[in-house]
Amino acid sequence: MIAVIFFPAAELFSSFWIALLGSLAAIVLVLFIAKASKLNPLTLILGGLIVNILFGAIASLLTLFYFDFLFGVMVWGSGSLLQDGWATSITLAITVVVAFFIFVLLSRPLTILSLDDEQARRLGAPVNLLRYLVIFVCAAITALVVSKIGVIGFIGFAVQVWLILPKYDIYYFAS
Numbered sequence: 001m002i003a004v005i006f007f008p009a010a011e012l013f014s015s016f017w018i019a020l021l022g023s024l025a026a027i028v029l030v031l032f033i034a035k036a037s038k039l040n041p042l043t044l045i046l047g048g049l050i051v052n053i054l055f056g057a058i059a060s061l062l063t064l065f066y067f068d069f070l071f072g073v074m075v076w077g078s079g080s081l082l083q084d085g086w087a088t089s090i091t092l093a094i095t096v097v098v099a100f101f102i103f104v105l106l107s108r109p110l111t112i113l114s115l116d117d118e119q120a121r122r123l124g125a126p127v128n129l130l131r132y133l134v135i136f137v138c139a140a141i142t143a144l145v146v147s148k149i150g151v152i153g154f155i156g157f158a159v160q161v162w163l164i165l166p167k168y169d170i171y172y173f174a175s
Contacts, residue, residue, distance in 0.1 A: 001059055005066045019143035026051050027139055038117075039131055088148050099141050106134065 003018045026048075033047035034040065063070055103110075112125045120127050 001062055001070065005062060005069050008069075015147040016144050019147040020140060023139040023143045024136075026055060027135060029054075031135075039128060092145060092148060095141060095144050099137070102137055106130070110134070 002022075029051045030044060030047040031039070033050060034043040037043040109125055109130050112120050112123050113127060113130055115123070117127050
């Protein structure tokens with residue numbers, strides 16, 4: 001939204017990079033909030049809620065002052081599957097395949113991470129590095145999907161895809 005208002009030419013280069021910068025800014029704020037609790041998962045979730053409310057308030061404020069510039073953003077926020085070709089679908093399909101392989105490779109360390117932090121450290125898992133890596137990968141995937149089809153589209157499609165996937169236990173991939 002900030003890029004559309006103040007740097008409209010930047011959207012021509014790539015909306016993914018703008019979305020990634022926004023998601024990384026949100027992650028930095030969440031990690032700053034959760035730093036005192038040593039990245040406690042509950043504090044991460046509550047910090048994410050706080051940052052979401054903060055960014056939502058900023059977006060609402062910008063919408064009030066710059067409504068003329070943001071009509072396209074509001075339409076995009078509703079979710080858009082408008083395409084000129086298969087480029088968006090191919091990009092998202094490649095992203096799904098790459099993300100699947102990344103998380104299959106991370107399945108063993110993530111299984112160890114499901115233990116207590118101290119036990120995971122004793123087993124040799126770099127707990128904080130794994131958390132940062134998973135958070136960054138999820139932020140990049142989310143930024144790509146949201147930049148291509150919008151927020152509502154991401155939420156609407158994610159649930160439907162999750163429901164049709166076969167339910168495997170994480171230990172299936174870790175073995």
